[in-house]
Structures are given as C-alpha cells and as structure tokens.
Amino acid sequence: MAGxxxxxxxxxxxxxxVIAQGSAxxxxxxxETFFKRSKAKSELLALISRVCTTAEPERITLPGNRFAVTEAICNDWGQVHGLWLRIIEEDEQPLAHDRAWAFVWNLTRGRVTRSKGLAPEGSPEEQDRREWSIAEAFNILETGSDASETLVKIxxxxxxxxxxxxWPQKRPDGTLHDVNFAVRILLDHVPGRSGAxxxxxxxxxxxxxxxxxxxDPESPIMLAELVAATSADPGEYRAIVDVHSLRLLRWYGEPSPELVWEYEDLRRLGQPPIHPEDNSVVERMQRELDTGRAVGQVRFMTKSGNYQPFDLLAKLIVLNRSTTAALVTFRKPLRPFVTDIR
Known part of the structure; x- marks a missing residue:
C-alpha cells in the first residue's frame, strides 16, 4: 500500500x-473493499472517519513502522467532501498530489459554489469568483457521451x-484539462432558510x-442527437431548459451575448430574468410543450438592465423514459412586441 x-x-x-490512485x-x-486485505484496515477506516469530522490534516502510525498522512478537501463552509491519503515509510516525505476541489450545486435554487482549491495558492485564477449558475458551470465543460444522463440526474x-x-474542463487560459468528477445527490437544509x-x-x-x-464513439445516445442535427442560424441562440422549473441548464452552442443568465449579473440586477407580466405566456408554452413544441414572445432581462422581447421556439426533448427537457431557441423578434392573448 505504500506509494x-x-x-x-x-x-x-x-x-x-476511492475515486483515484495517483492519477489513475x-x-x-x-x-471497506479497497482496504480489505490491509493489516491496517481498522486504523485507516477510523482515520478517514475522523478527518470527515475534524477536517484537520493527520499523520498516524500504522503496523510495520509505516505512517498514514491525510489532507482534507472542504467546501467554502467547511464540509469535508473528500481527502487525500497516502501511506509512507518512516523516513519518507510525501510527494505533492494532484489538485482536487469541492463543489456544491444547489439544484433547487440553481446556484453552484466551488472551493478555492481549484486554483494554485496565490495565482490570479484563485481570485476568480466561486459562485455560478448551473449553465455557467456547464459552459466550461466539454461534456461527453453521458451528458444526457447527467442532465437527467440534475x-x-x-x-x-x-x-x-x-470530462474536459476549460481553464481560464483556454487549455483543456481532463477532470474526474464524483458526485452524490442528497437533501440538505440551507442555513438561514425555512421550508423544505x-x-x-x-x-x-x-x-x-x-x-x-x-x-466513446460507440455510445448509443449522444446529447447532440437529441438536440438537433444542424447548427443555429445567425442571430439564434439555443439552450436546454428544465421544463418544470424553467431554469436554464446549459447553452447548446454559444450563449446569447444580450441575455442575463450568469449568477453575478442576476444578483447585481436583482430582477427576475423573465418579465413578470409574461409569466402567463411561459405557462401557456409549458402546457403546449406536451404536444412537442411551443412558440411565444417573452421579455427577458438583458445586460443593459432593461427587459427586451425575444421570439422563442421550444421543442420537447426526451432524455430518458421519465425525464424531458426543452430545447429553446431565442432570437430577436421579427415583429413588434405584442401582449400574448391566447
């Protein structure tokens, strides 16, 4: 086990x-399975449990004059998401490990938080904001053949x-790094908030x-196949939207340069992304999606701080037997804005 x-x-x-051994x-x-043949199994399991509680680095003695060292990986409010563990000999100094970081996606509220462990200490990247919308998190990922499965779970x-x-993740300098993601979905109480x-x-x-x-080029279902075979026309922008919450999950192609969809912009402007008077249009489109498609004209908050109308074409996409989403195409209207009367 030393190594x-x-x-x-x-x-x-x-x-x-265990989700990685070195970079494998x-x-x-x-x-329990990974350490089942280790003579130090009980000590190692107790160590892991303790680090989950304390979040403190530890070094303990193991049978055979060896040592185990740990380093916790926490989110911004101190919850332990994981840890690095290495078994070393008595006179050995542990070498550096790969970078790893914690992240939290609040699927109810559409907010993503990542830990500063994403960036090396002192680097300009460390100053990057750490709160995103779900669509922003997807925007830096080159999703693979399991993208549909991931959307279903979200x-x-x-x-x-x-x-x-x-999945490859786009770094601030434009390079792509392969990133191993492991996630679990759970129910949790948000401090300071009442309700479920x-x-x-x-x-x-x-x-x-x-x-x-x-x-895997042989993967039978690719998200691209579910979306469309052709690219968007000039002036059109497409996004995948949760049919029930109306939350933007990800852009398919380039994001709209006008719409407010990033977390910081939404928080700064403090206004709902859809004009409240157009909620009835959106509700009507939700109902019509049961037939496979819906159209409408809806006012969205733009980066200028004003609501502007957009023509929408929404098509139902089936992710699996029990989960659907909507592919929504946005474009500036070809006709003047009129109140929906249907």
Missing amino acids: GWLLIETLDHSVPS VKNMVPV INADPGTIHQTT DDRILRGISHDLGEANNHD
Whole structure:
C-alpha cells in the first residue's frame, strides 16, 4: 500500500469510496473493499472517519513502522467532501498530489459554489469568483457521451443518486484539462432558510492534467442527437431548459451575448430574468410543450438592465423514459412586441 496518494470521496460520510490512485481513476470503490486485505484496515477506516469530522490534516502510525498522512478537501463552509491519503515509510516525505476541489450545486435554487482549491495558492485564477449558475458551470465543460444522463440526474434524480465521469474542463487560459468528477445527490437544509430541504449535488473534482480524447464513439445516445442535427442560424441562440422549473441548464452552442443568465449579473440586477407580466405566456408554452413544441414572445432581462422581447421556439426533448427537457431557441423578434392573448 505504500506509494501514491489515494483520493477518497466522503460526500456521504457513511460510505466513503476511492475515486483515484495517483492519477489513475477508480470507479468509486468503497474503502471497506479497497482496504480489505490491509493489516491496517481498522486504523485507516477510523482515520478517514475522523478527518470527515475534524477536517484537520493527520499523520498516524500504522503496523510495520509505516505512517498514514491525510489532507482534507472542504467546501467554502467547511464540509469535508473528500481527502487525500497516502501511506509512507518512516523516513519518507510525501510527494505533492494532484489538485482536487469541492463543489456544491444547489439544484433547487440553481446556484453552484466551488472551493478555492481549484486554483494554485496565490495565482490570479484563485481570485476568480466561486459562485455560478448551473449553465455557467456547464459552459466550461466539454461534456461527453453521458451528458444526457447527467442532465437527467440534475432534473429529477432522487437523493442517494451517485455519478462519476471524466470530462474536459476549460481553464481560464483556454487549455483543456481532463477532470474526474464524483458526485452524490442528497437533501440538505440551507442555513438561514425555512421550508423544505433543498436538493443538493455535492461533488469532488480531480484535475488529471491536459485533456486527452477519451469519449466513446460507440455510445448509443449522444446529447447532440437529441438536440438537433444542424447548427443555429445567425442571430439564434439555443439552450436546454428544465421544463418544470424553467431554469436554464446549459447553452447548446454559444450563449446569447444580450441575455442575463450568469449568477453575478442576476444578483447585481436583482430582477427576475423573465418579465413578470409574461409569466402567463411561459405557462401557456409549458402546457403546449406536451404536444412537442411551443412558440411565444417573452421579455427577458438583458445586460443593459432593461427587459427586451425575444421570439422563442421550444421543442420537447426526451432524455430518458421519465425525464424531458426543452430545447429553446431565442432570437430577436421579427415583429413588434405584442401582449400574448391566447
């Protein structure tokens, strides 16, 4: 067991699992299984449990004059999402490990938070804001053949659902890095807020270095096949939207340069993204989507701080037997804005 760092996710502290050994991805192997032949199994399991509680680095003695060292990976408010663990000899100093960071997607409120562990200490990237909309988080990912499965889980997965995938992530300098993502969906109470618990996607990400082409060309269902075979016309922008919450999940292609959809802009302007008087239009379109498509003209908040009308064409896309979403095409209107009277 002495050797490389183990990356252990503890998103559900009762069932931690190994998701990487060095830079080699492991498919969420339960720690009970991973350490089943180790003479130090009981000490290692107790160590993992303790770090989940304290979030403090530890160094303990193991049988055979060896040591285990740990480093916790926490989100911004101190919850432990995982830890690095390495077993070393008595006179050995542990080498550096890969970068890993925690992130939280509040699926109920459409807010994404990541830890500052994404960036090296002191780098300009460390100053990047750490709160995004879900669509912003998707916008820096080159999603693979499991993109549809991921959207299904975001829309309606039950608490306890797990997912692991490796996708290229776009860095601020434009390079792509392969990132190993492991997530669990759960219900959690948001401090300071009353009402029902929120659906939370807790995750841990592991930077594997510069991206390689690893997608499976034989995968039977690609998101692109569900969306469209042709590119958008000039002036058109397409997005995948949760039919029930109307939340923008991701852009398909380039995002609209006019619409307000990024978290900081939404918070700064403090206005709903859809003009309140047009909610009836949106509700009518939701009902009509049962037939497969709907059209309407809706006013959206723009980066100028004003509501502007857009023509919408919404088409139903089926992600699996129980989950649908809408592909919405936005374009500036070809006719003057009129109040919907249907």
